[in-house]
Structures are given as structure tokens and as C-alpha cells.
Amino acid sequence: MKGLEKIKDALRSLKKIDGVESCFLEEETEDIIHIYTITRIVKYDLDKRIFQEYAELEKRFPHVSFEFLITSQPPSPIAEVVF
């Protein structure tokens, strides 16, 4: 499995969090990656939970510079759907 596929695979763990609707990924370069998690509700506990998953991802891929966002709006059309 290539690096990006491994990242996508790891991101699928976000699916199990109640309130998370979908996830997108945008690869600027192989080591600059933007992650967008889509939620319709704004709750501190939900966001903290998502950021716990983000922190795990950073530990697994320390060479990658991530930009992590949580948003209610789908990102640019060039972003790939993770789930």
C-alpha cells in the first residue's frame, strides 16, 4: 500500500465517530496534505474527538505536513473523497 493509501485507510477511523459525515483529502505534494472532516454540528467534545484521531495520524506519518480542518462545507472539487 502506498503512503497516500495508508493515510486514507487511517482516516477511515473517523467514520466511527458519531457526527462525522464524510472526509476529504487534498494532496498538495506527497508530504503536504490537507484533511477536511465534514460535520454539520458544532460541538466541542466532537471536535476534540476528531482531533484525537488527527493526532494519531500525525504520529503515524511524522514526515507529512498536515493541515487539519473540520468544516460544514465540502472542500474544493479537486479534494478526494475518503468516505
Place this chain on the structure above:
Amino acid sequence: MTVQDHLRQAHQNEELAQKLANQPLEAYGWAITVMFYSLLHFVDAYLLERHQIIPRGHTAIWDRRRGQRIPGRNDYIKQYLPQIYEAYKIFYYASRRARYEGAYLTLDSVRYYQNLKNNEFASAREFFRRLGW
């Protein structure tokens, strides 16, 4: 900006955030955004004073001409300020959501604001307070 300029801006933002959150404004989205910019200026003061670094942006960019990655502020915080990295990341995202999505316009937003203030902001602020800032 000098280190002292960054610190003045950080303190001013911290005071302003309180005013924005209190009555009559209760503008929690702006309070969160201004708290984020308070942290950002503490970070920039630290990076400048300790590492002579002036970040060029929030996130890393690819310099096509030189064929190399230029780190962003978020990368420098991860490297040089791991103590506040998690707190800063949440503020980075929350301020974006406040500015572009109007995420904290409801009365319920007070809880979100208070959690951020009492947890993430307080812990990061305490780190800088120990430096005498």
C-alpha cells in the same frame, strides 16, 4: 515586527477577546478568532526570539523554484513548541470555522467558547506566562 511588538499585540488581543465574549457583544466567534491571534503572536514572538524564525504562512508550501518544502507556522509549532501544539491546532481550525462558516453564532456557542478558553487557551497561555510573558 519585533518580539516586543508581537507580545504587545498578543496581550492586546487577549484583552479584546474578553470584551468580545462579554455582554453586550457576546460575539463568541470573534472572541475565539481573537484568542487565536493572541496565541499566534505569542508563537511568533517565541519563534523569533528563540529560533530567529519568521513564518511565511500558516501551513507548509512547496517552493517550485527551489524544489523544496517551506514549513509553515503550524510545522514550526510542532517542532519547537510541542507543549502547545494540540491547543493551537484546535484554535487554528475553530477561528477558520468562525470566520468562514459562522459556526459560533448561536447562544449555545458560549459553551464551546468557555471550553476553548478554560482548556486550550489557558494551557497555552500558561506556557507563555512561565516565560514571563
